[in-house]
Amino acid sequence: xxxxxxxxxxxxxxxxxxxxxxxxxxxxxxxxxxxxxxxxxxxxxxxxxxxxxxxxxxxxxxxxxxxxxxxxxxxxxxxxxxxxxxxxxxxxxxxxxxxxxxxxxxxxxxxxxxxxxxxxxxxxxxxxxxxxxxxxxxxxxxxxxxxxxxxxxxxxxxxxxxxxxxxxxxxxxxxxxxxxxxxxxxxxxxxxxxxxxxxxxxxxxxxxxxxxxxxxxxxxxxxxxxxxxxxxxxxxxxxxxxxxxxxxxxxxxxxxxxxxxxxxxxxxxxxxxxxxxxxxxxxxxxxxxxxxxxxxxxxxxxxxxxxxxxxxxxxxxxxxxxxxxxxxxxxxxxxxxxxxxxxxxxxxxxxxxxxxxxxxxxxxxxxxxxxxxxxxxxxxxxxxxxxxxxxxxxxxxxxxxxxxxxxxxxxxxxxxxxxxxxxxxxxxxxxxxxxxxxxxxx
Numbered sequence: 001x002x003x004x005x006x007x008x009x010x011x012x013x014x015x016x017x018x019x020x021x022x023x024x025x026x027x028x029x030x031x032x033x034x035x036x037x038x039x040x041x042x043x044x045x046x047x048x049x050x051x052x053x054x055x056x057x058x059x060x061x062x063x064x065x066x067x068x069x070x071x072x073x074x075x076x077x078x079x080x081x082x083x084x085x086x087x088x089x090x091x092x093x094x095x096x097x098x099x100x101x102x103x104x105x106x107x108x109x110x111x112x113x114x115x116x117x118x119x120x121x122x123x124x125x126x127x128x129x130x131x132x133x134x135x136x137x138x139x140x141x142x143x144x145x146x147x148x149x150x151x152x153x154x155x156x157x158x159x160x161x162x163x164x165x166x167x168x169x170x171x172x173x174x175x176x177x178x179x180x181x182x183x184x185x186x187x188x189x190x191x192x193x194x195x196x197x198x199x200x201x202x203x204x205x206x207x208x209x210x211x212x213x214x215x216x217x218x219x220x221x222x223x224x225x226x227x228x229x230x231x232x233x234x235x236x237x238x239x240x241x242x243x244x245x246x247x248x249x250x251x252x253x254x255x256x257x258x259x260x261x262x263x264x265x266x267x268x269x270x271x272x273x274x275x276x277x278x279x280x281x282x283x284x285x286x287x288x289x290x291x292x293x294x295x296x297x298x299x300x301x302x303x304x305x306x307x308x309x310x311x312x313x314x315x316x317x318x319x320x321x322x323x324x325x326x327x328x329x330x331x332x333x334x335x336x337x338x339x340x341x342x343x344x345x346x347x348x349x350x351x352x353x354x355x356x357x358x359x360x361x362x363x364x365x366x367x368x369x370x371x372x373x374x375x376x377x378x379x380x381x382x383x384x385x386x387x388x389x390x391x392x393x394x395x396x397x398x399x400x401x402x403x404x405x406x407x408x409x410x411x412x413x414x415x416x417x418x419x420x421x422x423x424x425x426x427x428x429x430x431x432x433x434x435x436x437x438x439x440x441x442x
Contacts, residue, residue, distance in 0.1 A: 005031040008132050009105070012093070012125045016107055016117045022095070022132065024103040025070075026198045026255060027061045058255075069094055070101050075122050077109060091117070093125055097133035102140075105129050140196030146172050147193055147204035153318070154206055154239055154325050166318050173201060173318075180244040182253050183312040183321060185328035186260050188235030194263065199256050202241040237332070238264070239325065247314045250346070257309045257344050264307045308335035309344045330357030337440035356438050369435035371418045380418070381436060383411040388433040392423070 005022055013020045013033035021032040069076050069092045078090040089109035095102045105125070110116045117125075149172050152165040170177040181201060193203045238260065242253045310331025312324035327347040334353035335342030341350055350357075372381050383401060387408070390396040398408045412423060421428040 004135055005132065008128055008135075009033055012105055012107075012128050015121050015125045015128070016091075018107045018117075021106045022103060023106065024136065024198055025101050027064075027104075028199070030103065064090075064092070067092075069104060074126065077116075091122075093122075093129045095129045095133045095136065097130075097137035100137075102133045102136035105132070137196070140198070140200070146202040150202035150239065150241060151204040151206060153321055154204070156322075158322075162322060166321065169202070169321075170318050176201060176243070178317050180247065180314050180316050181318075181321070181324075182242045182244055182250065182314050183324040183328045184240040184242055184253070184257050184309060185237050185325070185332045186240070186257065186264055186307070186309045187237035187329075187332050188307065189238035189264050190235070193238060194260070197240055197242075197256060197260065199242050199253065200240050201243050204239050205236050206239045207236050237329070239328075241321070244314050250311065250314070253311060254344060254346075257311060261307050261309060261343055306336065308332045308342050310335060311344065311346045313347050326358070327354075330354065333357050333441050337437075352437060353441070356434065357441060366431070366435045368419045368421055368431060369439075372415060372432075373435070373439055377418065380411055380415055381439075383408065384415045384432060385436045387412060387423075388429060388436070392429065 009020050009022045009031040010033055019033035022030045024030055063081075063086075064078065067076055067078050069078075072092070072094045073096065074094075076092040076094070078086075078092060080086055080089045091107045091109050093105040093107070095104060107117075146169065149165070149169040153162070153169050156162040156165040185206075189205055191205075193205050197203050240257070240260070242256060244250070244253060310328040310333070312327035312331065315321060315324045330353065331341075331345040331347045331350055334350040334357060335345035337353065338350075341353075347354065371377065372384065383397075386400050387394070387397040390400060394405055394408055398405045401408065403411075415421075415432075416423055419432060421432055423429055423432070
């Protein structure tokens, strides 16, 4: 497939007499033509970075998208902008299939005053771009067609059944199955799997098993009638197997996941709370108010509607894929339990929830913490959690809670009465802290 793209890019370069580059719709480099020009402007910072790192920055993407390339059906001319690192104008050929943009072919435009490509040559180049669109769409569809094999790996029991499922998926993926991948969980996911996800080797919808639901509890006491969480039976989740270039290049995977959240949010009903946009700041002229701003708004909407995602550590090959899926599920649950992690949480960044997510598959019912976790004691539960989060330092805890130290001591004494625990004892503190954190996942 890679060779096919290169041949088509070379064909466009020959038609238009200029080196072309092909990027997918996420601005990840797929193929590029040879540069044999002595013109220093032929390799400006934006083009150089795209080729060397095989991707463009979010700001560059927003700047180019502001010219309407995602909606265009024909060539788009984009003027030079030295302040943005674009020293030479561009000609963008949108790569579409059945009306859906699949990627972009980029060429350097002629300098002002010099004639550009003839209309007939541009028309011929657009025909080649359409052939590229067919290939990109077929590649994306191939990932969706592996949903049955992918689902079998994620739901098979341990042992020979799982080994057979992994072998079947590896055979279906071909040589790509031995590459680097990241498992992703998006929950709740209403409806069917999307027809395509950029960069995905396979996608499927996984029925959620009993136990903690990523869209559930908002803190200690939730799940006992005190919180707005969903029932533990839970909603299905979207599973995505994303291809990676290296273990330290997760940015494209995280970007792809973030763009999935609004799809789930649109179908989960109105927000139950007001979200606050946390997306990246747009910069660079036309990028202001463009797609970067829109992404921030939709991400906030997804957060408000309880949609979260978890990303597992990268794995090479498929043997560790079931364990990676468990990591992704745990990270999604942690993102729902702790807003500071979300809405997209990486397994490597969720700290103690890596362990708690595996221990708290069922609602917490420790006898020592049972009374404290009742709805009537929510404020005491929060006080105890903050105190333990602050390593038992009364001054820090009182400041974090906005109360006087004497009020803190009174509440902690009540906690000890309700739980029968001694907060001067390390093991008692550990038990209570684990119970409070695990309650967020219930």
